[in-house]
Amino acid sequence: MDKYQGLLKAHNLxxxxxxxxxxxxxxxxxxxxxxxxxxxxLEKFSSLSKATLYRNIxxxxxxxxxxxxxxxxxxxxxxxxxxxxxxxxxxxxxNVKDINYxxxxxxxxxSKDNKFKIEKSFIVIKGLCSNCV
Amino acid sequence: MDKYQGLLKAHNLxxxxxxxxxxxxxxxxxxxxxxxxxxxxLEKFSSLSKATLYRNIxxxxxxxxxxxxxxxxxxxxxxxxxxxxxxxxxxxxxNVKDINYxxxxxxxxxSKDNKFKIEKSFIVIKGLCSNCV
DNA sequence: CTTCATGCAAATAATTTGCAGTAAG
DNA sequence: CTTACTGCAAATTATTTGCATGAAG
Numbered sequence: 001m002d003k004y005q006g007l008l009k010a011h012n013l014x015x016x017x018x019x020x021x022x023x024x025x026x027x028x029x030x031x032x033x034x035x036x037x038x039x040x041x042l043e044k045f046s047s048l049s050k051a052t053l054y055r056n057i058x059x060x061x062x063x064x065x066x067x068x069x070x071x072x073x074x075x076x077x078x079x080x081x082x083x084x085x086x087x088x089x090x091x092x093x094x095n096v097k098d099i100n101y102x103x104x105x106x107x108x109x110x111s112k113d114n115k116f117k118i119e120k121s122f123i124v125i126k127g128l129c130s131n132c133v
Numbered sequence: 134m135d136k137y138q139g140l141l142k143a144h145n146l147x148x149x150x151x152x153x154x155x156x157x158x159x160x161x162x163x164x165x166x167x168x169x170x171x172x173x174x175l176e177k178f179s180s181l182s183k184a185t186l187y188r189n190i191x192x193x194x195x196x197x198x199x200x201x202x203x204x205x206x207x208x209x210x211x212x213x214x215x216x217x218x219x220x221x222x223x224x225x226x227x228n229v230k231d232i233n234y235x236x237x238x239x240x241x242x243x244s245k246d247n248k249f250k251i252e253k254s255f256i257v258i259k260g261l262c263s264n265c266v
Numbered sequence: 267c268t269t270c271a272t273g274c275a276a277a278t279a280a281t282t283t284g285c286a287g288t289a290a291g
Numbered sequence: 292c293t294t295a296c297t298g299c300a301a302a303t304t305a306t307t308t309g310c311a312t313g314a315a316g
Binding site: 147148149150167168183184187188191 | 305306307308314315316
């Protein structure tokens with residue numbers, strides 16, 4: 001996980017055992033909430049304290065290494081910061097798929113019609129994935 | 134607020150003083166979080182207990198009279214259930230404007246490309262409103 | 267009247283903080 | 292070595308529940 005060591009160093013955060021495990025688990029999961037993340041971490045790292053997890057989540061958020069995503073009806077989720085994308089959330093298996101779709105023309109129209117300077121959009125589409133139909 | 138009395142009755146919920154005040158305040162605010170809603174309610178209704186507020190929020194959610202909306206960086210918000218719409222969130226004044234925009238063609242393409250049966254979408258666009266540019 | 271809703275206090279869950287010891291660089 | 296990170300316990304904050312009383316229909 002050299003990738004993360006560099007990222008951490010770039011933000012003056014030490015590459016601890018715990019942090020690397022947190023990042024690896026978030027990355028593996030794609031999207032994960034605190035409780036589930038904690039249980040995964042305990043498997044390999046039985047002494048990890050929840051305070052450390054919370055502190056790290058906050059530090060990593062502050063450094064923009066991870067970001068919060070809010071999905072309807074689910075607990076707050078975290079993911080490794082990536083390019084903006086749309087989330088497809090399956091209401092059955094709760095799997096989340098990231099997709100890209102260019103909405104520039106939509107945004108420019110919305111922006112003009114509402115005199116609103118758009119910075120970022122958050123889109124979640126809920127439904128049934130191909131495995132659950 | 135006869136509108137709400139009917140709605141409540143339709144869901145076998147009694148039209149109490151407290152419930153009507155809760156609905157009125159959510160409606161007036163457009164979007165509101167628990168803490169701010171509670172403080173508004175106390176102004177006119179100093180004996181209201183927080184337990185009652187939480188219980189009512191849950192009952193009203195269960196009856197689909199109100200719904201939760203998750204906005205980035207903000208506490209869980211509640212609004213009176215209305216037609217699906219897009220939220221424009223101003224990052225400066227935190228005002229939220231509801232707009233409508235037809236995205237059917239986008240949805241049908243996303244649906245086809247990803248074999249995903251779309252049920253509902255949640256869209257928040259963050260930026261600066263005309264008052265805050 | 268009868269049932270459901272409310273207020274209060276206590277219980278539980280979620281998150282943050284203080285501090286002494288430990289690991290990273 | 293020095294500074295930042297961790298674990299633990301305690302403190303806060305958020306939310307839910309039990310129960311006796313009160314209001315709605």
